Amino acid sequence: MANRGFDISNIKVTTSQAELIEQGHALRKKVSFEELGTFTPVQRDPLLLIQRIADMLVPELLPERFRRMGASSFTFFRGTAELMAHDLNHQASTHIPVVISGDAHLGNFGFFASPERQFVFDLNDFDEAGVNSWERDVKRLAVSAILAGQEHGFGEKKLHHLARDVAASYQAGISASMKRTTLDRFYPANDVASLLKSIPENDPTTALVNYFTEKASKRNSEQVVKKFTQMTPDGLRFVDNAEITKHTNDDVTKHIGDYLAAYRETARTDIALMLSQYSITDVARHCVGVGSFGSRCYLVLLTSIDGSHLVLQIKEALPTRKSGAEHQLPLSATFEENEGRRIIDAQKILQSASDPFLGYFQSKNRSFYVRQFRDMKTSVDLTTLDWSQFQLYAAACGRLLAIDHCQTPTAPMIAGYLGDSKKFPKAIADWAQAYIEQVTTDYAAFLAVHPKDI
Incomplete structure (x- = not known):
């Protein structure tokens, strides 16, 4: 596609x-x-x-x-x-x-x-x-x-x-x-x-x-692991938290391995190579904010061969609000096609420097983009x-x-x-x-x- x-x-x-x-x-x-x-x-x-x-x-x-x-x-x-x-x-x-x-x-x-x-x-x-x-x-x-x-x-x-x-x-x-x-x-x-x-x-x-x-500067994947996960009999897992964080059994979570492989094909070559050292430990739906709350967003916990961690955020790339509000069309692979690429391209064009982990993939019916979660990022509390x-x-x-x-x-x-x-x-x-x-x-x-x- x-x-x-x-x-x-x-x-x-x-x-x-x-x-x-x-x-x-x-x-x-x-x-x-x-x-x-x-x-x-x-x-x-x-x-x-x-x-x-x-x-x-x-x-x-x-x-x-x-x-x-x-x-x-x-x-x-x-x-x-x-x-x-x-x-x-x-x-x-x-x-x-x-x-x-x-x-x-x-x-x-x-x-x-x-x-x-x-x-x-x-x-x-x-x-x-x-x-x-x-x-x-x-x-x-x-x-x-x-x-x-x-x-x-x-x-x-x-x-x-x-x-x-x-x-x-x-x-x-x-x-x-x-x-x-x-x-x-x-x-x-x-x-x-x-x-x-x-x-x-x-x-x-x-x-x-x-x-x-x-x-x-204090925000990194290891800090996210401390805040959002706990050790369980099945290993390290994200903590369910009402509507915010929840383990689900949907298309993304069931096929996360395939989708991350597709994402790696769109990531920078050096990032794709580095990611080959990681395996998937857990995945959960995780929604925050206001405007994007309710869309399909996920956190993926990855563990490296040295035992360190990396947390990626997957966000559904919906059509722009203008398109979504004015066209009563059911969501489909055709409707959402290329939306993840659109968002990533815009970020690379508009930002003076961008997250090196940026990438995207297409599921059966939806489009998603990927970035590193919280890594040295913060918004101003107005x-x-x-x-x-x-x-x-x-x-x-x-x-x-x-x-x-x-x-x-x-x-x-x-x-x-x-x-x-x-x-x-x-x-x-x-x-x-x-x-x-x-x-x-x-x-x-x-x-x-x-x-x-x-």
Whole structure:
């Protein structure tokens, strides 16, 4: 079965960067900043779109998924990417195509180690990734900043200005990237050491960054083994934990040996060779988060010939929420074909450094991707940030998003469209503020059917 992922075979940009910038500048006459910043309400049933996604998930996990989504408007927003994806289809757009995250909210950035074991800060979720217009990511990031800030108790005026700051930081990131060579853009400086240099001396944010990186440094497979497993008469096994971790007897667990062999064929050659020293000790379904909770995710415990351990995470690669919500098609090998490859390709394109264990495989009816579980990875707990730290974090995400978008050859068109206009940040902030009302309405409709636990 072919695994095409992103078809880049026909992409060859022969137009000069200067010409692309001019094309982007000319787009302002077709799509003004005012149009880009005007939210057009969309008539649709949020519960129907949510249910179409739920129909693709494990039925017994849906109650816990809905409970998590109902915790706050921000967690609801995180768990319903299909709603905003649908709404963005009906908004003004520049239609400048780049590889986008598709779900670039504040919670989808984090710290992790490069293959050289240097800490970097970047996007870390690519389930919704694909080729689409760049402003979709910027708008989702700005909306998430307001929602997360509301959850934190920050004032409305502050958050509106913050949304402008996020957009301005993105704009500055695009401009700065265009001053670098193509090869330099390919090797962005997203390492934590560079991040710390940008923070004023004695700023308390430095201590916070060091805290998160130190926390990440303690995360490895042996730590996972201590936390998630126990010795049983049958050997080392994952501990069942209600809906979170559970031993199952489904297609993946029954054929895990065959599927891991298929995964090894897509992994880097050096990783595939190293994995030949490991044997399978245990496998269990393990679900976390909000947006992906309810999909088929697993942990695989591997034991090496020297007795050490490696834990891999297998995640179901569902079609993007946009596809899943708008097409009432049963899941099948045809429907999910290449989704794992799509996600892995996007991660390699957008991240400054990626997990060397990335790979994918196709089961009888579904698509999956594989990565190392928790290895030197951590996300920022937004509730621990004070206002100045929250501002810095949101702006950093905006700049990183721009750097990631500049991995696509059409990025100079974004630079031309944006220029140094002060109208762009205002447009994004206005759109995001208007969209908050839509999220609030959708959240209320959701709670009417799935009320919070009392």
